[in-house]
Amino acid sequence: MTHDLLIIGAGPAGMAAALTADSLGLKTVLLDEQPRAGGQIYRNVAVADPAVANLLGRDYTHGRALAERLAGSGVEVRHGALVWDVARDLTVTTLRQGQAEQLRAPQLIAATGAMERPSPIPGWTLPGVMNAGAAQIALKTAGSVPAGPVVLAGGGPLLLLVACQLLDAGATLAGIVETSPAANRWAALPHLPAALGAPATLLKGLRMVHRLRDAGVPWFTGATQLEVQGQERAEALRFTAGGRAHRLDSSVVLLHHGVVPNTQLTRLLRVEHDWNDVQLAWQPRVDGCGQTSLAGLRIAGDGAYIGGALAAEASGTLAALGAAQALGRLSAVECNARMRPAQKALRQQLRIRPFLDALYRPPQWINTPADDTLVCRCEEVTAGQVREMARQGCQGPNQTKFFSRCGMGPCQGRQCGLAVSQILASELGKPVAEVGAYRIRSPLKPVPLASLASLCTDPDNQDSHP
Numbered sequence: 001m002t003h004d005l006l007i008i009g010a011g012p013a014g015m016a017a018a019l020t021a022d023s024l025g026l027k028t029v030l031l032d033e034q035p036r037a038g039g040q041i042y043r044n045v046a047v048a049d050p051a052v053a054n055l056l057g058r059d060y061t062h063g064r065a066l067a068e069r070l071a072g073s074g075v076e077v078r079h080g081a082l083v084w085d086v087a088r089d090l091t092v093t094t095l096r097q098g099q100a101e102q103l104r105a106p107q108l109i110a111a112t113g114a115m116e117r118p119s120p121i122p123g124w125t126l127p128g129v130m131n132a133g134a135a136q137i138a139l140k141t142a143g144s145v146p147a148g149p150v151v152l153a154g155g156g157p158l159l160l161l162v163a164c165q166l167l168d169a170g171a172t173l174a175g176i177v178e179t180s181p182a183a184n185r186w187a188a189l190p191h192l193p194a195a196l197g198a199p200a201t202l203l204k205g206l207r208m209v210h211r212l213r214d215a216g217v218p219w220f221t222g223a224t225q226l227e228v229q230g231q232e233r234a235e236a237l238r239f240t241a242g243g244r245a246h247r248l249d250s251s252v253v254l255l256h257h258g259v260v261p262n263t264q265l266t267r268l269l270r271v272e273h274d275w276n277d278v279q280l281a282w283q284p285r286v287d288g289c290g291q292t293s294l295a296g297l298r299i300a301g302d303g304a305y306i307g308g309a310l311a312a313e314a315s316g317t318l319a320a321l322g323a324a325q326a327l328g329r330l331s332a333v334e335c336n337a338r339m340r341p342a343q344k345a346l347r348q349q350l351r352i353r354p355f356l357d358a359l360y361r362p363p364q365w366i367n368t369p370a371d372d373t374l375v376c377r378c379e380e381v382t383a384g385q386v387r388e389m390a391r392q393g394c395q396g397p398n399q400t401k402f403f404s405r406c407g408m409g410p411c412q413g414r415q416c417g418l419a420v421s422q423i424l425a426s427e428l429g430k431p432v433a434e435v436g437a438y439r440i441r442s443p444l445k446p447v448p449l450a451s452l453a454s455l456c457t458d459p460d461n462q463d464s465h466p
C-alpha cells in the first residue's frame with residue numbers, strides 16, 4: 001500500500017474529499033488527468049485570466065478557495081495523471097509524463113464526474129458541431145470564443161449558462177433551440193414547491209433567461225426533427241418548432257441534453273449499477289458515504305448522481321469521512337457527528353433536482369434516433385443497424401460488439417452507450433435496466449504502448465517486454 005486513501009478526480013468532489021481526509025491525518029494522494037485542480041466547473045480557476053474569470057461569475061470563482069486550500073494542504077496532488085486502469089484489488093494504473101505508474105490504497109474514492117449526454121442527430125458528426133460543454137472548456141482554458149454565428153440546441157441549465165457566458169464573451173448567438181417537450185412543464189409543476197426551497201438556484205435560472213431575452217437572442221421551444229446541414233462543415237440547423245420548419249444559418253452548432261454520470265470506471269470494476277429512469281442514465285449503487293458494492297471503492301460527486309457542484313462538494317466530504325471510519329481513524333459516533341453538516345448541505349442542494357430533472361427531461365427521440373443517424377461515431381454504426389441487430393437476436397449492448405464493433409472504438413462506448421441500450425430496449429420491448437450496458441475494459445482511454453512497457457520495473461527485462 002502506498003497511501004491510506006487514493007482519490008481520482010480533482011473537481012469539487014475530489015478536492016473536498018482530499019481536504020477532509022487531510023484534516024483527519026490520512027495519507028492521501030489525489031490524481032487528475034488535467035494539468036490543474038478544478039474539474040469541469042472550476043477548470044483552470046487558479047490561473048484563469050481575470051477577464052474570463054469575471055465573465056464566468058461567482059459560481060466559477062467559488063472554486064478558487066477550494067483549489068488554494070488544496071495547494072496549501074498536505075495532500076499529495078498529481079496532475080496530468082490519467083487513470084487508465086483500476087483493478088478489483090484497487091490497484092490504480094496511471095499514465096503520467098509518458099510513464100505508467102501504479103498506486104494502491106485500502107480506500108479509493110472515484111470522483112470522476114459527469115459527461116454530457118450525447119445528442120445523436122443527423123449531421124452531428126460534421127465539423128463545427130460540438131457539445132456545449134466543449135465550447136465552455138475552450139473558453140475556460142484558452143479564453144477562446146467561437147467565430148461566426150452560434151446556435152445552441154437542446155435543453156438544461158448548462159445550455160443556458162454556456163449561452164450567457166458566450167454572449168458575455170462576445171459571441172454572436174443565432175438562436176437557442178430548446179428541445180424539452182412542452183409536457184415537461186406540467187410534469188415539473190408538482191416539484192416546484194420543493195424547488196422554492198432553493199431560491200438562489202431558481203433566481204440564477206431566471207436571470208439567465210432574462211439575460212438572453214434582453215439580448216434579443218431568437219428563442220425556439222419544443223423543437224423536434226433537428227438536423228445539422230452542411231457539406232464540408234456545419235452551415236445551418238434545421239428543425240421544426242411551433243408547427244413550422246425553421247433554418248438557422250450557423251457555422252457552429254452547440255448541442256446539449258444534460259449531463260450523466262461518467263460510469264466508465266465503475267463499469268470497469270463491475271460494481272452494481274441502477275438505471276435512473278428520471279435522469280435517464282446509469283448510476284453506480286452507493287450508500288450515504290459513497291460506498292459501492294466493491295469493498296473500499298467509493299464514488300463521490302456527479303459520478304454517482306447528478307446533483308451539481310455544491311452537492312458534489314458535500315458528497316466528497318461524506319465519502320472521505322466514510323473512508324476514515326473504514327480505516328479505523330474515526331469512530332462511528334465521531335463520523336456520524338461530522339457527517340451531519342455535509343448531509344444537510346447535500347439535502348439542501350438536491351431539493352431542486354426533481355424540478356430540474358422533470359423540466360429538462362430530454363425528449364425520447366434524442367435517445368432513440370432515426371435509422372440513418374450515426375450512433376457509434378468511432379465505428380460508424382447507425383441507429384438502424386442497431387435495430388437490425390436486435391431483430392437478428394441481439395439481446396444486449398455487449399452483443400452489438402460481436403455483430404458490428406459498435407462501442408469498440410477509441411471512446412470505449414462513451415458516446416454511444418446510452419443510446420445503444422435505449423434503442424435495444426425499445427426494439428426488444430424490454431426495460432433498459434434489463435437490456436444492460438457495455439462492459440468496459442481497460443485501458444479506459446487510449447495509452448501509448450511505450451507507457452505499458454514502462455510498467456516493467458526490471459531494467460534488464462525491458463528489452464524483452466512486449
Ligand SMILES: Cc1cc2nc3c(=O)[nH]c(=O)nc-3n(C[C@H](O)[C@H](O)[C@H](O)COP(=O)(O)OP(=O)(O)OC[C@H]3O[C@@H](n4cnc5c(N)ncnc54)[C@H](O)[C@@H]3O)c2cc1C
Nearest residue numbers: 009011012013033039040083112113133301302308309312
Ligand atoms: C463539460 C461540462 C461542463 C460543466 N460546466 C459546468 C458549469 O460551468 N457550471 C456548473 O454548475 N456545472 C457544470 N457542469 C456540471 C459539473 O460537472 C458538476 O456539477 C461538478 O463539476 C461535478 O463535480 P465532480 O467533482 O463530481 O466532477 P468534475 O468537476 O467533473 O471533476 C472530475 C475530475 O475527474 C477527472 N477525471 C475523470 N476521469 C479521469 C481519469 N480517468 N483519470 C484522471 N482524472 C480523471 C477530470 O479531469 C475532472 O477534473 C459541467 C459538466 C460538464 C460535463
